[in-house]
Amino acid sequence: xxxxxxxxxxxxxxLAAEPADLPPSVLVEKALREYPLVKAxxxxxxxxxxxxxxxxxxxxxxxLKLASQRRRxxxxxxxxxxxxxxxxxxxxxxxxxxxxxxLGAAGVEQARHALGDALHESARLxxxxxxxxxxxxxxxxxxxxxxxxLRRQHEVVSKRVGAGDAAKLEELLSGGELAxxxxxxxxxxxxxxxAAIDFAQHFPAIPLPAQLRPAPPKPVADTAAQWRxxxxxxxxxxxxxxxxxxxxxxxxxxLEADRLPDPTLGLRM
Numbered sequence: 526x527x528x529x530x531x532x533x534x535x536x537x538x539x540l541a542a543e544p545a546d547l548p549p550s551v552l553v554e555k556a557l558r559e560y561p562l563v564k565a566x567x568x569x570x571x572x573x574x575x576x577x578x579x580x581x582x583x584x585x586x587x588x589l590k591l592a593s594q595r596r597r598x599x600x601x602x603x604x605x606x607x608x609x610x611x612x613x614x615x616x617x618x619x620x621x622x623x624x625x626x627x628l629g630a631a632g633v634e635q636a637r638h639a640l641g642d643a644l645h646e647s648a649r650l651x652x653x654x655x656x657x658x659x660x661x662x663x664x665x666x667x668x669x670x671x672x673x674x675l676r677r678q679h680e681v682v683s684k685r686v687g688a689g690d691a692a693k694l695e696e697l698l699s700g701g702e703l704a705x706x707x708x709x710x711x712x713x714x715x716x717x718x719x720a721a722i723d724f725a726q727h728f729p730a731i732p733l734p735a736q737l738r739p740a741p742p743k744p745v746a747d748t749a750a751q752w753r754x755x756x757x758x759x760x761x762x763x764x765x766x767x768x769x770x771x772x773x774x775x776x777x778x779x780l781e782a783d784r785l786p787d788p789t790l791g792l793r794m
Contacts, residue, residue, distance in 0.1 A: 546740040548655065548731045556730040557647050566636070566643035573636040577629030583622065585615040585787065613791025621782050628775045635768035642761035651731075654724045661717040662737055668710040675703045 547553075557563055592609040617625075679699040686696045721733055747755075757763070 544740055545738045546659065552731045553648075553651065556651065556728040557644055559730055560647045560728070562643045563640070563647050566640040570633065570636040570640050573629075573632040577633050580625040580629040581622075583617045583625065585617055587612060587614045588791075590793075609793065611791055611793035613789055613793075615787045615789045617787050618782070618785065621779070621787070624775065624779045624782055628772065628779055631768060631772040631775055635765060635772055638761050638764040638768050641759075642765055645759075645761050651728055654720070654727055655731075658717065658720040658724050658733060659737060659739075661713065661720045663739070665710070665713040665717045666737070668706065668713045672703070672706045672710050675699070675706050679703045 590609070590611040590613070594607050595604055596607055597604045679696075679702075682696050682699040686693055724731075724733065745752075
């Protein structure tokens, strides 16, 4: 799994060498390899490769036959011991062998597209969880700054009230604003912690940074038509559906070929 694969999974980041507001690509690759959905899809590829090898090898094997019997010739009043040994093997017709090879290759192709889809969905989940934590962390930082500002203002108002330069009502209003901001800060911190726990549960291989690393947005140069072609070219769900349809057609053709039985060749003595 190379960085190019990650860029294909995230088309919107294809032009970024190493975005500052994203986790390192090495950690992303490791996290995606270890994600259960991806590991299950990779196991599916291995299973289809084994199935392909089985289909290419064919279902027929050599069979050894042994027989022994005694026969009595009543007119001659004699008994004979008869022994028979033989070896035989059904021969798969060339058309069936080619169809089995196509069927095995189609299964591997479908499994690989399913792996790409699993990588794509896992990358989207990672991206969503990552920016969800960043959003909550940014909100928590904003409310922290707001609370500090209101606390300083409240201290100033309290001093003015003590000096007789302001009414007690102003101190009460300032204290109410501070209390509301502190409540919002507590809620923002709770959301940030929940987002961090959720991200760590899904992708433990990627540690969250101690500080936010915001990056300025960059304009997208490609046109809508170019993005449409890129999305269709890397639409794994569509590719899985097409591969499954082709595999079903090959399966039907293989069943039709079985209407002609395979010949059996052998030697007997």
